[in-house]
Amino acid sequence: MPRAEPGISTVTDTETDSGIDDGIRSGLSRADGAVIAATLVLLVFLYGTFWGGTGAADLAHFHTADGREFSVPLDADRTLELRGPLGISVIEIRDGQVRFVASPCRGKQCIHAGWLKQGGEFAACLPNRISVAVRSRDRHFDSINF
Amino acid sequence: MMPGTRRPRRLAGLTLLLFAILAGGCGRDEPRQAYEAQFLALGTLVKVSLWGVDEDQGAAAVRAVEAELNRVHETWHAWRPSTLSDLNRRLATGETVTVDEETAAVLAEAQRLSRLSGGLFEPGIGALVRLWGFHSDDRPAGPPPADETTARLLAWRPRIIELEITHATEAEDTVWHLHSTNPALKIDLGGFAKGYAVDRAVERLRALGIGDAIVNAGGDLRAIGRHGERPWRIGIRDPRGEGIIAALETRGDESVFTSGNYERFFEYEGVRYHHILDPRTGHPARGTLSVTVIHADAATADAAATALFVAGPQDWRATARQMGVEQVMLIDSEMRIHVTPAMNRRLVFQSQPIPEVIVSAPD
Numbered sequence: 389m390p391r392a393e394p395g396i397s398t399v400t401d402t403e404t405d406s407g408i409d410d411g412i413r414s415g416l417s418r419a420d421g422a423v424i425a426a427t428l429v430l431l432v433f434l435y436g437t438f439w440g441g442t443g444a445a446d447l448a449h450f451h452t453a454d455g456r457e458f459s460v461p462l463d464a465d466r467t468l469e470l471r472g473p474l475g476i477s478v479i480e481i482r483d484g485q486v487r488f489v490a491s492p493c494r495g496k497q498c499i500h501a502g503w504l505k506q507g508g509e510f511a512a513c514l515p516n517r518i519s520v521a522v523r524s525r526d527r528h529f530d531s532i533n534f
Numbered sequence: 535m536m537p538g539t540r541r542p543r544r545l546a547g548l549t550l551l552l553f554a555i556l557a558g559g560c561g562r563d564e565p566r567q568a569y570e571a572q573f574l575a576l577g578t579l580v581k582v583s584l585w586g587v588d589e590d591q592g593a594a595a596v597r598a599v600e601a602e603l604n605r606v607h608e609t610w611h612a613w614r615p616s617t618l619s620d621l622n623r624r625l626a627t628g629e630t631v632t633v634d635e636e637t638a639a640v641l642a643e644a645q646r647l648s649r650l651s652g653g654l655f656e657p658g659i660g661a662l663v664r665l666w667g668f669h670s671d672d673r674p675a676g677p678p679p680a681d682e683t684t685a686r687l688l689a690w691r692p693r694i695i696e697l698e699i700t701h702a703t704e705a706e707d708t709v710w711h712l713h714s715t716n717p718a719l720k721i722d723l724g725g726f727a728k729g730y731a732v733d734r735a736v737e738r739l740r741a742l743g744i745g746d747a748i749v750n751a752g753g754d755l756r757a758i759g760r761h762g763e764r765p766w767r768i769g770i771r772d773p774r775g776e777g778i779i780a781a782l783e784t785r786g787d788e789s790v791f792t793s794g795n796y797e798r799f800f801e802y803e804g805v806r807y808h809h810i811l812d813p814r815t816g817h818p819a820r821g822t823l824s825v826t827v828i829h830a831d832a833a834t835a836d837a838a839a840t841a842l843f844v845a846g847p848q849d850w851r852a853t854a855r856q857m858g859v860e861q862v863m864l865i866d867s868e869m870r871i872h873v874t875p876a877m878n879r880r881l882v883f884q885s886q887p888i889p890e891v892i893v894s895a896p897d
Binding site for chain 2: 517521530
């Protein structure tokens, strides 16, 4: 099953080899270069994560019957099959939206919820104990009323 | 250590320090202030949003909210074994039932709101709700009840305002008694219990010193305080299912509740039957897709949204005035949007083109 966790990747400690290179008297060592490069890459990443949200890069956040929680980015189309106590619920991600397409419950309220695309919207199949909430990085709304 | 290596190392150290400050600044700025959690309670998905708390305070607050919602749910569940189901069974036999103050107060408040609504919010029709199959998490497929069956039940005129609530002093303690002479009275606090639970949850948050929060139970919410420098932003979902029809920013302490025909329903032979029953006809109320009410307390907003849905596009203004709610949006089955002037000032419609909006004051 495709899954991804939002988060910040860790930086390896580049300082350990910096004392070995003693040939450079003026300017920067290779270690400095590595640290600066890593810093620039991470700054771009962090800027994008915390300030650059345009609302296009959304995530679907799942809770499943076995207590697992995970997020899947909405930028790649795919179909997920998640198992609950009643059987398999089928969830489709397409064009930056997510929806239940099949679920073994009788009421099908999860399917009636339709496509979710605005941050904060959610749908759940309570009988099968699977829920999905859409998270928008620009956090346009804090909460959705319906 | 050789002198030549000192400078580059110090530079590396400084760069790392610079990075740590910048990265720390990025990472901590907003996310540490905002805390969100979701869980299943009240038979739906609950989302709690908090501002200005750290991880530990947030987690403790969410646990308190969850415990409070579960307590109310277990007390007032309409069809699983609960304090209410036990109460209904005993009242039907004509027994006088002793209850605690909170139970009596909840029922008295439900009576008050039912009276104000002219009986359009009617928590006495639990037997009718059961007849329609909505006393189930997952209604089995099948036809709606026969008209004769619903008519026979309505002939009993089960009404919550006829529940007798009295109190007496016994050994210096006040005890509360409930009594009903109508065996068809089956109390079902759908359209009220969720609002009451949300009110209690917000009370718990305040007791923990939290002044900026949203408790959203399956789309119905109460928001207190602000999201830092700005108000909380709420999106009201289009009752046809997709997208946001209008946005609003909450002020201080407000509940936003919507009753919609899309929340619970079943289909039989191509006809859709939703769960908001008109106590006058015994059938799902017609003519309305959804009603959204903004009011200070969630219990009133919940009951008013239900009553105005039943009142329908013609009569909702009179019911709104009687119930003292000033901010209402009703979307009728033709997708016309009826709003009070006070509500119109609050909403920013999102869809293009902007839908037809009819502004009129409560009668």
